[in-house]
Amino acid sequence: MLHGFLAVVNEYVSNQSAEDVKYKMGQKAKNGGTITRAPVGYLNTIEHIEDRRVRTVIIDPVRGPLIRTAFELYATGEYTLADLADELYERGLRMVRNAKYPERGISPNRLAVAIRDDYYTGWITYEGEKFRGRHKPLISEDVFDRVQDIANSRTQAQELRRVHHHELKGSLFCGSCLRRHGERRRMILSHATNRHGNTYRYFFCTGRYSHTCELPYVPLGRVEEAVEAHYATVRFTPEFTSAMRADLAAMLDEQQSTTKLLHAQLTKQLRELDTKETNLIDLAADGTLPQGKIKARLREITRQRDRLTGRLQDTDQDLSVTAEIIETCLQLLADPQALYQRCDDQQRRRLNQALFEELYIHEEPDGELRVGHQLKEPFDTLHVAQNSGPKPTDGPAAPGSPHAAVRAPKRTQRPPQVGAGAARHQTGTALADGPWKVTGSNELLMVGDTGFEPVTSSV
Numbered sequence: 421m422l423h424g425f426l427a428v429v430n431e432y433v434s435n436q437s438a439e440d441v442k443y444k445m446g447q448k449a450k451n452g453g454t455i456t457r458a459p460v461g462y463l464n465t466i467e468h469i470e471d472r473r474v475r476t477v478i479i480d481p482v483r484g485p486l487i488r489t490a491f492e493l494y495a496t497g498e499y500t501l502a503d504l505a506d507e508l509y510e511r512g513l514r515m516v517r518n519a520k521y522p523e524r525g526i527s528p529n530r531l532a533v534a535i536r537d538d539y540y541t542g543w544i545t546y547e548g549e550k551f552r553g554r555h556k557p558l559i560s561e562d563v564f565d566r567v568q569d570i571a572n573s574r575t576q577a578q579e580l581r582r583v584h585h586h587e588l589k590g591s592l593f594c595g596s597c598l599r600r601h602g603e604r605r606r607m608i609l610s611h612a613t614n615r616h617g618n619t620y621r622y623f624f625c626t627g628r629y630s631h632t633c634e635l636p637y638v639p640l641g642r643v644e645e646a647v648e649a650h651y652a653t654v655r656f657t658p659e660f661t662s663a664m665r666a667d668l669a670a671m672l673d674e675q676q677s678t679t680k681l682l683h684a685q686l687t688k689q690l691r692e693l694d695t696k697e698t699n700l701i702d703l704a705a706d707g708t709l710p711q712g713k714i715k716a717r718l719r720e721i722t723r724q725r726d727r728l729t730g731r732l733q734d735t736d737q738d739l740s741v742t743a744e745i746i747e748t749c750l751q752l753l754a755d756p757q758a759l760y761q762r763c764d765d766q767q768r769r770r771l772n773q774a775l776f777e778e779l780y781i782h783e784e785p786d787g788e789l790r791v792g793h794q795l796k797e798p799f800d801t802l803h804v805a806q807n808s809g810p811k812p813t814d815g816p817a818a819p820g821s822p823h824a825a826v827r828a829p830k831r832t833q834r835p836p837q838v839g840a841g842a843a844r845h846q847t848g849t850a851l852a853d854g855p856w857k858v859t860g861s862n863e864l865l866m867v868g869d870t871g872f873e874p875v876t877s878s879v
């Protein structure tokens with residue numbers, strides 16, 4: 421396909437004078453068109469407008485939001501480019517695969533270029549001049565400017581330094597700002613040293629910079645406790661769990677039979693190669709074919725065999741990866757909090773990212789810390805499906821009552837309250853594709869007493 425495309429381009433270029441092509445590209449840029457390959461986070465695509473095929477650029481539905489997150493995280497000033505590259509890899513950002521790198525994240529060097537690229541704010545640069553692009557901005561000018569300030573203040577050596585990250589860093593947002601201003605602001609982890617030389621770590625909201633946030637500085641330990649307690653509110657009904665289990669099993673079955681088929685085909689091809697090789701060697705013994713030709717064909721056979729063997733190993737690996745994912749899912753379904761408690765920091769970080777898009781914290785007037793969440797796909801989609809369907813009737817009571825609130829240490833006793841806290845609701849995309857397909861499970865999911873219904877105020 422690529423060859424065909426290149427042939428067309430060659431033909432085009434030889435038919436037109438080089439100047440003409442340059443002029444047309446210039447015109448396209450001045451009209452806001454993208455004349456190069458779009459940067460990561462965008463996709464070059466072809467739109468059909470009436471009978472015309474128009475080359476255009478859209479936001480990459482998978483990488484786009486992750487690039488937005490990259491800018492936001494960097495704008496907090498807590499991430500070096502090396503950290504950011506790791507973080508984005510964990511969050512699932514993968515570059516377009518090629519033969520050499522089938523599974524690679526974005527490198528700090530690529531990130532260094534990306535965060536400087538105002539294409540993301542909607543600009544086109546052509547021969548040093550700026551034009552308003554026709555593509556949608558992915559990053560606001562405000563965030564972009566903050567990113568530039570931070571990048572300007574750092575040396576290259578600083579950018580390549582890796583810092584140990586707390587498991588909550590990057591997932592935590594201010595619930596107070598969300599409720600009061602409808603704004604989504606990140607929480608930053610910082611530390612202070614008192615006069616005795618003890619260091620304390622605490623979270624604070626970026627709204628503190630502009631004095632527009634009312635959430636106080638929250639000691640790290642309290643946040644950790646609150647999040648751990650919040651895990652108790654994540655519960656799935658037995659119906660959902662068994663439906664999910666069945667779906668996952670069916671998916672594994674299907675994949676296994678596909679893989680087995682591929683396995684058989686590859687094995688057969690390998691056997692055919694063996695036969696070919698034997699025949700060639702017979703021919704060589706007869707002297708009916710020149711030695712040079714035989715050697716060339718034997719080399720070709722060796723090359724093909726290596727390729728087939730490689731693919732055969734890949735298929736085996738695919739299966740074990742899938743099994744691992746399923747195992748994790750089933751553990752998650754059974755008891756998310758128990759799982760969280762057993763996890764080490766690194767695993768907790770993964771778990772937070774697997775389950776929650778965002779965690780919100782806010783403090784009640786009496787000092788109780790509450791956590792709310794926005795769920796990640798596919799959980800969020802399942803939740804949306806539940807909302808659109810009939811309301812679940814009395815779900816079985818979850819063992820270990822789902823209290824999201826954690827009482828502040830040394831404060832007056834008060835019954836813990838159910839709190840989904842402040843959670844931003846976002847409609848997920850359909851669950852139509854991918855391994856997560858769950859059919860007809862509209863009432864199968866619940867979180868605590870409130871279900872997955874996001875509660876903007878639980879006071």
Ligand SMILES: [Zn+2]
Nearest residue numbers: 594597625633
């Ligand atoms: Zn805030």
